[in-house]
Amino acid sequence: MSDDSSRRTTRQPVSLNEDTIKASPPPVAILPARSSRSPVTSPARITTSRPGKPSQPSDPTPGHPSDPKNKHQNRNAPTAGSSTLRMNLATLIYGLSIGWLSPNLVLMASDDTPLTTGKITSEQQGTIGSIGTIGCMLAPLVCGWVAEIAGRKSALMMIGVTQLISWAVMPFATNLNVIYASRIFGGFAGGGTLSIVPLFVSEISEDRIRGTLGTMLAILCNSGILLGFIISHYINCWAVTYLALLMCVVYSLGCCFLPESPQYLFVKKKKEKAIKALRFYRGEEAESETSQFTAEVARFKDIHTAGNPKKKESNQIHIKDFLTRSRWKPILICVVVILFQAGSGSIPLMTYTATIFQESHSNLSPAMSSIVVAALQLIGSYVSTVTVEKAGRRVLLLISTLGCAVCTTTMGTYTFLQEMQVDVGCFRWVPVASMSALVFINAIGIGIVPFIIMTEILDPKIRGPIVTFCLLEFSGVAFLVVRYFPVAVEQLGMYACMWFFSCCCVASATFVLTCMPETKGKSFEQISESLNGSGGKKSASHKDVAPTPV
Structure with a gap:
């Protein structure tokens, strides 16, 4: 018994983490913890260890999954x-x-x-x-x-x-x-x-x-x-x-x-x-009042009252609300990204899928071709769901826009050679392969990510009207593209339309690379700071104060 007690006494200081040593004097950290099984009333976090077992904090640190204050985060995802x-x-x-x-x-x-x-x-x-x-x-x-x-x-x-x-x-x-x-x-x-x-x-x-x-x-x-x-x-x-x-x-x-x-x-x-x-x-x-929940309530209140004291008294939207630099830059990003999405070529190509497959002399029927394309689109959407919080919005948009540019360029080149009466008999699979790849790659990024970014970078006060305008813009461009795509094919040729879509995709990738911030895992305040060029250190410190558990 004496040997075992001595062994535990000599091992104890080793098991203390740095936070424990800093937070509590040595006598409190060592003696009460080993002399009794009674609950520790000291505010210090005391860590004990046994041979062969990792140390476990008796009072979990904030952000630890076992902390009762953070259990709501684990419940948030399913709710x-x-x-x-x-x-x-x-x-x-x-x-x-x-x-x-x-x-x-x-x-x-x-x-x-x-x-x-x-x-x-x-x-x-x-x-x-x-x-x-x-x-x-x-x-x-x-x-x-x-x-x-x-x-x-x-x-x-x-x-x-x-x-x-x-x-x-x-x-x-x-x-x-x-x-x-x-x-x-x-x-x-x-x-x-x-x-x-x-x-x-x-x-x-x-x-x-x-x-x-x-x-x-x-x-x-x-x-x-x-x-x-x-x-x-x-x-x-x-x-x-x-x-x-x-x-x-x-x-x-x-x-x-x-x-x-x-x-x-x-x-x-x-x-x-x-x-x-x-x-x-x-x-x-x-009855819960966790510190993180209270902080989030305060953050919501600050978003809608910060900057102008009059906002506490009135939430009316005025023209001047759209003209500040912190707001017109996100608005411009949303308008341009939605425009490029409608011009990526996926909308008219999905509308005329059966015609494209028929012209490629595919062995699949139009119905089966549609099922294949829809399945690929669904798989691409799932890939986007899995990777959007890992790779980030900008990465998915860059991969998607550049991939769509390659697919539309390939289809345009094939139809151009066909128009020039070049023998492309052994390449009849190209339209099918390009169309399938286009649908899949589009679903990964440009097909959905713009809608996510649109709701992330806009100030909550003007978010509703700007989202409305962007959707109106998207619908109008989609109507024009779908309605006049057959006319453009007849007058200019399929290859010209494909190359036009390819140019739009390249322009979109350039815009994303140079103008769009990454919004993955960031709050609205952090996104605003990065857009205004003041986000670096402040955003990092914000993350250090309130870490997000995985």
């Missing part, structure tokens, strides 16, 4: 994740509408068309395909206004009602006018989804998981597209309609029980409701 999944059911439904369109256009153009007016012409096909963007252009204006006046949750509920109307009329669609109306409502719901869901997700998620949750939009949308293709091919086109109606009901019920965005409630000076909502999205207990 915020399940809420994000509920919101993104709207994205899944929008994906179903995209997957429904392609096979139904083929059906309505065939002799077996369900329309009483007979099979549709190629011009009517183009109208059906592009008319949804009209609703998509209106959605950011209407949904953005509702989100600012009535709240983000109200905008989500309005999207659900619009989707329900869009799908409810489809079983009774026997003429083109009903289909046109359905597509406009569906486009409105899609535009509202792309504008409100990323905004809501960015406002409820922590910095460390914000990017991962943001990419769920692409995963659910591409899952809906793939599901629509598969059901239409193996069952029938109308089965998609009934599935979408069921999903609309589930989505609306799920959103009913979501609290409002905490940031929005802080803006509206509803502090008690804001704190209650933040507890829900952070997985906090009702």
Whole structure:
């Protein structure tokens, strides 16, 4: 017994970490810890060790996973994740509408068309395909206004009602006018989804998981597209309609029980409701008051009151709010990135996928080709989800834009040689391979990351209006590109269009490399500091004070 006691006494000072030695005098750190099993009342952190076992802190340091103050961080991911999944059911439904369109256009153009007016012409096909963007252009204006006046949750509920109307009329669609109306409502719901869901997700998620949750939009949308293709091919086109109606009901019920965005409630000076909502999205207990939760509440309040004392009294948006350097630079980045996204070529190429595969004389049928492309797009979205918080936003955008430039250049060169009547018979696989690679690479970065960045770098006060404007810009450019792509191919040639898209991708990569900051794992304050050229040391010190556990 004496030998063992002596052995433990001599080993004890070795097991003390530096923090313990600094925080407590030697007599308190050694004698009470070994003389009794009673709880230690000293504020010092005392570390004990036994032979063969690593030392364990009796009072975990802040940031340690076993610290009760940080358990809410471990609960945050599933709480915020399940809420994000509920919101993104709207994205899944929008994906179903995209997957429904392609096979139904083929059906309505065939002799077996369900329309009483007979099979549709190629011009009517183009109208059906592009008319949804009209609703998509209106959605950011209407949904953005509702989100600012009535709240983000109200905008989500309005999207659900619009989707329900869009799908409810489809079983009774026997003429083109009903289909046109359905597509406009569906486009409105899609535009509202792309504008409100990323905004809501960015406002409820922590910095460390914000990017991962943001990419769920692409995963659910591409899952809906793939599901629509598969059901239409193996069952029938109308089965998609009934599935979408069921999903609309589930989505609306799920959103009913979501609290409002905490940031929005802080803006509206509803502090008690804001704190209650933040507890829900952070997985906090009702009576919990952790230091990190309190700090986050204070940070939300500072975001909406710092800089101008009058903001505490009024949250009205004025023109001057958009003209300060700290705000117009992020606005410019958002506008340019969204413009380059629409000009990357993925939208028209996805719209005319079947035509491209047919021209390449592929052995796959148009339906199977669509399924393959949708599957690759979904895989790319998953890769983006896994890597967005590891590689960062800028890296994914650079890889994606440069990869899309290579793919469009390859397709343009192939069609140019074909136009020059060069024998390319042994390279007929090039369009299929290039198209598949383009869809995959696009989904990794340029297809979704701009929507994440858009909600990260904008000041919360002007975020709603600017997101609305950017989505309006995206819808307008997408409409023009999709509507006039066939005309440009006929007048200029496919190769000219492909090379134009390639130039847009190179310009986008250059802009990202020179002008865009990395936002991975950063708070809004840190992002603002990096944009204004004052972020380096201050951001680093901020991280040292409040480390984020993995």
